[in-house]
Amino acid sequence: MTTLDTHNPVTREPSPVKGWLAVLAVTLGIFSLMTSELLPVGLLTPIGSALDVSEGTAGLMVTVPGLVATASAPLVTVATGKIDRRIVLAVLIGIVGLANLASAFATSFAVVLVARFLIGISVGGFWSLAGGIALRLVPQRHVARATAVIFGGVETASVLGVPTGTFIGDLSGWRTAFGAVGVLGLISLTCMVILMPKVPAERTITFADLPKVFKGNSGVRAGIALTFLVITGHFLAYTFVRPILQDDGVADHLIGVLLLTFGIAGICGNFIVGALVAKRLRQTVMGISVVLTVAMVLLVLVGNTPLTAGAMMALWGLGYGAVPVTFQTWILHAAPDATEAASSLYVSTFNLSIALGALFGGLAVDSLSTTSVLWIGAAMALLALFVAAGTKRATADSCTGSAADTTA
16 A cells, blocks of 8 residues: 655645635535526516416426426436536536526517526536535535535525525516526636636446435435425425515515515524534424424414514524525435435435425415415425424434534
8 A cells, every 4th residue: 555645745735725716616606506596486476477477387487497407416417427527517507697698588488498497407417516526626624614615505595696686676677687697607607717626527426326325324315305395395485475475565675675584584594503403403403394384374374564574584584594504414414425426316306396396386376375385385394393303313313423423
């Protein structure tokens, strides 16, 4: 065996400064990517009116990329196994920029759906590859923090990207909002090309790895089930939050304010949960389920003024802001030796849940009532509580133990 010479300049660690600049470029990319996927949430009503489709049909703008991302997460990861990761990520984020610009100038809903299809390809592929890219960009001692920053782009897009896009849409029209996100995607592309080093492809997952990690790991199965229930329930209701708030008497110009309230509360939830997941992972998941259930039910019962609706949106945001980091932690720590395969399953499940939530929410809005999506979403969040409570303690403890090991 040959001993590695740590003083050899050829084998020295990546530069922290250059590595962190690359991490920030990837984070900006994933922020623009996820903002693109969720942008229609705050703009369903004006888009539907402009393109002459119902709000339920307009929800397909969330359903289509979610479904496509579900398939593209493993497909892109496997298909690009021999290509430099910088090139793959740059191409994917470039597609996002152009697709959003196409949506901004679209004259028919069909063109918008084609653009959303392309965004779905990029979402699945980019997210899967970005999850493990920090290991290649920064020194080992910075990997955990850099990974958290990258995934923070997902959370920040969820809690800030939508309200910001809604503000722009309310001020200047929904086309301007899509155009702004398109430009952001092209800026992300430029940053990646300039700031990221070459990242030669290493061993990637195969399709055979996916069923193996799912069948052979009860912690992964539990995490996938929890992700499906909570994310589907959330987006079943959240996709139609604009008409829900309008029914509560909230003026159009205040909806962006309430979504911003949701976003700020979400950031707080992310920071709060960061101190809990390492030692109390299962309890944290149960707490999230309770908060989401209560928020959706109360929004139906007492959210009949802008003030009370805003309070319920803040509670909802507090719960959802804690979701991505908590569930990502569960999945990664449940399969520490198969993180790429487990992450690919998680990304697929997350995006499938977004798609199904928007799809079934649209059906409920069109056939039942607007508030029906809140009751259904609350029921799914409550079911997740029972699933987490019924998860074998050994499974949850193994995840927590892995988290502690990783932290150490």
